Amino acid sequence: MRELNFLLSLWKTNLASAMEYRAAFLSQAIGMILNDGVYFLVWVLFFDRFKEVRGWELSDMFLVFGIAAGAFGLAGAFFGNAFNLAEIITGGRLDYYLSLPRSVLLHVLASRVVPSGFGDLLYGFLSYFASGQASWGGLGRFILAILLATAIFIAFLILVQSLAFWLGTGGTFTALAVNAIITFAIYPITLFNQAAKVVLFLIVPAAFLGAVPAGFVRAFSWPTLGSMALAAAGFLALALTLFHLGLRRYESGSAIQVEV
C-alpha cells in the first residue's frame, strides 16, 4: 500500500511536469496515434491484397496491434525509464535512487513519463474498437490482457537491460531487444514454426504481447489467462532477481548528477 501511494504521487508529479510543456505533450500523444494508424495501413493493404495468412485475418491484426500498442504505451506512460534503464546503470545515475528510502527499481522505472505512450495506449483502444469484435466483456478482457502484457514487456526490458551491470553497455542491445519483441508480437504467429514459437514464448516473450492475449480477448479461457499470469509472474521474478544481483555489482564514480 505504501509503495502504491508512492507510485501514485510519482505519477501525479510526472504528469504535472510533462503537462508544463502542454503543446509538446499533446503533439507527441496525438502524433503517436496518427503514427500508429498510418503504420497499421500496411496491414490493411496487405490483407486487402492477400486476404489471410494461414487463417490469420485483418481483424486479428487489429487485436494484436491494439494489445501491443497498449502495452508499449502503458509501459512508456507510467514506467518510462524501462526503456533507458541500461543508460541509467552505465551512466552511474542509480546513485540518486539508492540514496532514497524507496524500492530502487520501482522508483527508477516510474520516474519518467514518455508522452507518446499516452498516444500508443489510446490507439490500442481505438484498434480494439475497430476490430469488429468489441463487446463489454471483450473490453474487460482487453484491459486485463494489456495489463498482463505490460508486466511481461517491462520484465523483459528489465532483464535485457540488467545485463548492463555486467557488460557496462547496453543501449544498442536494448534497441535490438525492443525491436525484436515488438516486431515478433505484431506479425501473425501462424507464420512461425514450432522452434520459433518456443523462442517467442520463453526467450523473447512476444507471443504474450500479441497472439496469446489476442486469443484471450476473443474468448475467455482459464488456461490462457493462467498462462499469461504465469508468464507475467515468472518474467517479473526473473527480472527482479537479475536486477538485484546486478545491483550488488553496481559502481559509479560518485559523479554529481541532477535528476529532474
Added chain:
Amino acid sequence: MKKYLAILKINLLNSLAYPAELLTRALVIVLFMWIFFQLWRVTFAAAGTEAIHGLTLRDTMWYLLLAETLELGRPRLARLISQQVKDGSIAYLLNKPYHFLFYQLASGLGDSLPRMGMLFLLGGVVVWALAGPPPAIAHWPPAFLALAGAWLLHFCFNALIGLAAFLAEEVAPFEWIYQKMVFILGGMLIPLDFYPAWLQTVCRSLPFAYMMYGPARLFVRPETTVFVQTLLGQILWLAVLGGGLALAFGSGMRRLAINGG
C-alpha cells in the same frame, strides 16, 4: 568542396572506430529479413504462384533488403538539427567557414555510409541463405545511383523537419509521420506493384516512391523506363524539397536569437 570531404572523412572514421557498435546496430536487419521471409514465403505459397506482379519471392526479398538498408541507414538528422536549434548549439556551427546545411549533409553521409554497408552485408547474407543469390552485378549500378538520389531526398526531409524546431516545440511527431509515409507510400514493407492500381498512381505522384521503391525495384528489375522515371522523379523532388529547405533555412536564420553563451 575539400572541407566538406574532410567533414565526411572525420564522420566516416568516427563511425568505423567502433566496429562492434556498428555490427550490433546492424543486427536488427537479420531479424527483419527473417520475419519478412516467413511472411512472404507463406504469402507466395498461398498465392500458388512463382511470381506476383512480376516479382518472385527472391526478388521480393532482395527488394526488401535494399529498402530496409536505406531506411535503417538513412540520415537521422531531424532530431539532431532540432536539438541544435532548441539548445542554441547551432550557433557553434553557424560561425564556422562552411554552410550549415552542407556540413549536415557531409556529416550525415559519413555516418550513414558505414551503417548502410554493414546493414547490406549482414542482411545480404541472410537473404542469400533464405531466398537465393542477389541480382546480377549488372543490376547494381542503376540501383545504387537511384539509392544516392533517394538518400538526398531523405536528407532534405530530415533537415526540413529539424528546422521546423524554429516554429514547433516538438518535431518528433513530424518525424514519425514522415517515416510512416515512407513505409506506406514509399513501398518499404510491401512493393508498390502489389498495391491497387489507383494507389500506385497516387504513390508515384508523391516523393516517397522515389525515396524507397525506385532504387529497390531497380535492384531486382533494372528496366530502362523505371530507371528514367525514378531519376526524373528524384531530380524534380530534389528541386522542390531543396528549394523548400533553402527557404526554411533562410527564414530560420532570420528568427534565430542567440543570447550570449
